[in-house]
Amino acid sequence: MPSEMTVISLAPEPIRWHDERLQLLDQTQLPGRVIYEPQTSLESVYAAIRALKVRGAPAIGIAAAYGLVVAMQTYRSADGERFFRALQFAADRLRGARPTAVNLAWAVNRIVAAAQPDGDGAARYGRIRAAAEAIHAEDRRICRAIGRAGLHLIAPGSGVLTHCNAGALAVSELGTATAPMYLAHSAGVAFRVYAAETRPLLQGSRLTAWELTRAGVDVTLICDTMVARMMAEGAIDLVLVGTDRVTRNGDVVNKIGTSGIAIMARHFSIPFYVACPSSTFDPETADGASVVIEERGAEEVRSVFGRATAPAGVKVRNPAFDVTPHELVTAFVTDAGLLSPPFDQSLLQLAPTRP
Numbered sequence: 001m002p003s004e005m006t007v008i009s010l011a012p013e014p015i016r017w018h019d020e021r022l023q024l025l026d027q028t029q030l031p032g033r034v035i036y037e038p039q040t041s042l043e044s045v046y047a048a049i050r051a052l053k054v055r056g057a058p059a060i061g062i063a064a065a066y067g068l069v070v071a072m073q074t075y076r077s078a079d080g081e082r083f084f085r086a087l088q089f090a091a092d093r094l095r096g097a098r099p100t101a102v103n104l105a106w107a108v109n110r111i112v113a114a115a116q117p118d119g120d121g122a123a124r125y126g127r128i129r130a131a132a133e134a135i136h137a138e139d140r141r142i143c144r145a146i147g148r149a150g151l152h153l154i155a156p157g158s159g160v161l162t163h164c165n166a167g168a169l170a171v172s173e174l175g176t177a178t179a180p181m182y183l184a185h186s187a188g189v190a191f192r193v194y195a196a197e198t199r200p201l202l203q204g205s206r207l208t209a210w211e212l213t214r215a216g217v218d219v220t221l222i223c224d225t226m227v228a229r230m231m232a233e234g235a236i237d238l239v240l241v242g243t244d245r246v247t248r249n250g251d252v253v254n255k256i257g258t259s260g261i262a263i264m265a266r267h268f269s270i271p272f273y274v275a276c277p278s279s280t281f282d283p284e285t286a287d288g289a290s291v292v293i294e295e296r297g298a299e300e301v302r303s304v305f306g307r308a309t310a311p312a313g314v315k316v317r318n319p320a321f322d323v324t325p326h327e328l329v330t331a332f333v334t335d336a337g338l339l340s341p342p343f344d345q346s347l348l349q350l351a352p353t354r355p
Helices: 004-010 042-050 057-075 080-095 102-115 121-153 179-186 203-214 224-233 258-267 343-353
Strands: 015-018 021-025 036-039 159-163 192-196 219-222 238-241 245-247 252-255 272-275 321-324 331-334 337-339
Touching (some): 015 057, 015 121, 021 057, 036 042, 036 057, 042 080, 057 102, 057 121, 080 102, 102 121, 121 179, 121 238, 121 272, 121 331, 121 337, 159 203, 159 224, 159 258, 192 203, 192 224, 203 219, 219 224, 224 258, 238 258, 252 258, 258 272, 331 343, 337 343
Parallel strands (some): 159 238, 238 272
Antiparallel strands (some): 021 036, 245 252, 252 321, 331 337
16 A cells, blocks of 8 residues: 555646746646646746646645745845835736635735845845745645545545545645545545546546546546436545635635535535635635636637637636535535534634644
């Protein structure tokens, strides 16, 4: 049976930072090609986030943090005031890359805060580089803690349904929703994962099925429209998904289709768990109705990888996320442990641990 460290080593690495150089795995090329793109400017990082070359709330935050460091490398010899003005401009640019995932603004704000004390450009650059590296290291610890908190949920012989990609590709190491799966696999637990394909961009089939297969986990790919049938057959024993934002009352903002799965899980009396790192909990937002939902381009729905699948010019709606009401959530799997209802109280445990 593989050890925990062996399983970690088999998980893909979406973000590489070495010798103050940033590389991002272009996830739009998966599963066919594994390409790491060097990021040499603010605009290249902005474009990578917008184009979903890097995606997943924690990974977006880490990439944005390093993106600010990359952007400020040419200002190391500047005076402190000029450095900070340039940093604020870069931060404003990156905050607008994707509005829904809370980690993006959180990480950018943390980097800006690290630069605020007095000092010249070199001193401020050193502090923001250290802050970005700390965010990356903290996310690794969070992923392992989530894995350990959810490990007991996966019993031998169980079927686990997941949606989109809350795997290693979405974070720094083991993933959030997939972290318990990786650790259960390393412990020799025999179980099955059902990965919903996740239209329109197929993150479940292109990413989750790809990375879990590489690690030797038993994965079955299903179309999104097959979920109810799999549940009715008794193939699904629990649902475990990630999240891009959890509001103060426990509403879950996650990839489009998540709320429908939660409704079906309630109908079939299947527990619905959400893996939520402390960095994704948003105590400043009261509920899901207050969250701006990103609407993406029509061509993502009218075509698949450049091939038209709908009439040209047909009207399209393409919200990237939906909101799952907290009433449909069985518990949150977090780096502070398993948190049960009432969520407006239990989730507050994440606020003191929020990096």
